[in-house]
Amino acid sequence: MKNMQRRSLLQATPLFAASTLAANVSKAKLYTVGVLGHTGRGNFGHGLDTVWMHLPQTQIVAVSDGNPAGLKKAQNKLKTEHGYTDFRKLLQKHRPDIVAVCPRHPDQHAAMIIAACENGAKGIYIEKPYCLNLGEAHQIGKALEAHKTKIAVAHRNRYHPLLPTLNKMIREGAIGKVMEIRGRGKEDRRGGGEDLWVLGTHVLNLARQFSGRFTSCSAILLQDQRPVTPKDCRPGNEALGTLAGNELHARYMTESGIPVYFDSIQNYGNRQAGFGLTIVGNEGMINLRCDRSPIAYLQKGTPWNPSPNSRSWQPIGVDGPGSAPLPKEQIHDVHHHIASTQDLIAAMEEEDRQPLCNHIEGMETVEMVMATFESHRQGGKVVPLPLKVMDNPLDRL
Numbered sequence: 519m520k521n522m523q524r525r526s527l528l529q530a531t532p533l534f535a536a537s538t539l540a541a542n543v544s545k546a547k548l549y550t551v552g553v554l555g556h557t558g559r560g561n562f563g564h565g566l567d568t569v570w571m572h573l574p575q576t577q578i579v580a581v582s583d584g585n586p587a588g589l590k591k592a593q594n595k596l597k598t599e600h601g602y603t604d605f606r607k608l609l610q611k612h613r614p615d616i617v618a619v620c621p622r623h624p625d626q627h628a629a630m631i632i633a634a635c636e637n638g639a640k641g642i643y644i645e646k647p648y649c650l651n652l653g654e655a656h657q658i659g660k661a662l663e664a665h666k667t668k669i670a671v672a673h674r675n676r677y678h679p680l681l682p683t684l685n686k687m688i689r690e691g692a693i694g695k696v697m698e699i700r701g702r703g704k705e706d707r708r709g710g711g712e713d714l715w716v717l718g719t720h721v722l723n724l725a726r727q728f729s730g731r732f733t734s735c736s737a738i739l740l741q742d743q744r745p746v747t748p749k750d751c752r753p754g755n756e757a758l759g760t761l762a763g764n765e766l767h768a769r770y771m772t773e774s775g776i777p778v779y780f781d782s783i784q785n786y787g788n789r790q791a792g793f794g795l796t797i798v799g800n801e802g803m804i805n806l807r808c809d810r811s812p813i814a815y816l817q818k819g820t821p822w823n824p825s826p827n828s829r830s831w832q833p834i835g836v837d838g839p840g841s842a843p844l845p846k847e848q849i850h851d852v853h854h855h856i857a858s859t860q861d862l863i864a865a866m867e868e869e870d871r872q873p874l875c876n877h878i879e880g881m882e883t884v885e886m887v888m889a890t891f892e893s894h895r896q897g898g899k900v901v902p903l904p905l906k907v908m909d910n911p912l913d914r915l
Contacts, residue, residue: 522752548642549863552614553596554630557588557880560621560756563645566672567596567620569855574861576616582608605630606744608877616862617643623757628654635665641866643859644670647715650759652888653908655881670862670873671880673723675808677857679848680834681727684804687838692816693799696905699725699778701795705787710763711739712755713782714890719883720768720808721795722780723875724859726882728797729772736900739763746894760912771900780890799909805831811849820911823896863901878879 551570555562570576580600583589593601602608609617617634619627624647631649636643648671650657662669701721703713724733738745739762746762754761764784764847773779787793794807803820815831816839835841851857858875865873872878885905892911893901 526559531607531833533697542607547575548616549866550579550612551576551616551618552608552612552634552639553578553618553620554608554634555581555583555588555592555620556581556623556626557585557592557741559584560623560626560645561588562592562620563622563672565641567577567592567619567764569859570616570736571853572595572619572856573859576859579614580608580612581653581903592612606633609633609639613638615639615864616641616643621645623872624648624650625759627660631658631669632661637727638665639667641862642667643672643855644718644855644880645672645881646759646880647881647887648719648849648884650884651910652881652885652905652909655877656908659877659881664907668862668865669875669877669894670865671723671875671883672855672884673720673883674852674855674858675720675813676723676727676875676879677859677861678813678852680813680836680844683834683836683838684806685728687804687816687834688797688799692802692839693797693804693818694801694820696728696774696776696797698798698820699776699796700778701725701778701796702792703780703782703787704792705730705782705784706789707785708755708787709782709784710765711760711761711891712740713784714766714768714887715754715758715761715782716756717793718782718807719887720776721793722886723879724806724808725778726772726879729776729778730774730891730904732770732772732882732886732901733776734771734894734902735768735886736895736898737766737768737890738898739891739894740765740767741898746915749913752914759886759910762912766890766894768893770886770889780819783890804834809853812843 526899553567570578578596578598581592582605583592584601589601617639627649702715741750750762768780797804805815812833812836812841817831832839835843862873889901889905
């Protein structure tokens, strides 16, 4: 088990730092960018439309927005004269090198991605959640492969330059043997199934970097502390498909043998503390807070032995606990999608590699959500992965 755990952690280690990445990206070619959004239907994500204005290798050539009033505002913001209410017309006329799929509503993603592939896009940058179900994910995968298009998912913390340091600490025994990984969403009004989709996909994608591939899931969904039934199912906010439950508890087994947990209870969160994961070892813990800086802290000592002395949390810097913090420029590049879009461009220029958070990782986040729903549908039974169910299991509850 120890060797398997070590191999998984080695394989999961990101092989880059943001500053090095930016320096290595070629500036010789200017890539054209088409921005796809939809005001009132997911809008333009969290800065996925404007990041291209800050990259020396890219130029926005057109924007689409199904809302005419929103389109005019988007054109002004992105400083482009070419605007379309139909994203297909944009893709057919301009055939951009890179397509930014920005709406937060995932029901539009598959159609936009497939159309981008069919119209010659070589790179796609997409807002999460990746798509609605595994059936759509497989359709996307076929289009990407057929047209040799590369895609990157905007799980921006996946590109954080501290991840290699955390993996190195774990390999070298900073917290002893890894026993489990525990993740939570923001647990605000969205707690439960919606929290899993909107924020849990970030958390589970990060957990995978430390545990390796997920192999099974067992879960339960609750509504007001009772098991979810068909009458609790409803159309989800943000076009997420059928949702249910204001509380959920899920357990995923992984190829390394490390169990990963995700829990979310509506309105139980703390805005200053939620949204992240804790890697629990028998000699300490690493706490990783999404979108925060510092992003990670170390607490030494076994978690199961109470101590009369307080155990401090040490911020983890570029060379480990207590070392210098990461440069502010690197943190900025992660939070503003610079690191992730530069990695996409680098992958487009390197024939033999995919972006760090690519189609496989995006599809796996969808699979973990669907597996959670499928396990509940089966009364909490362990569901093996890869999942064979292509639709949303809550539609058949």
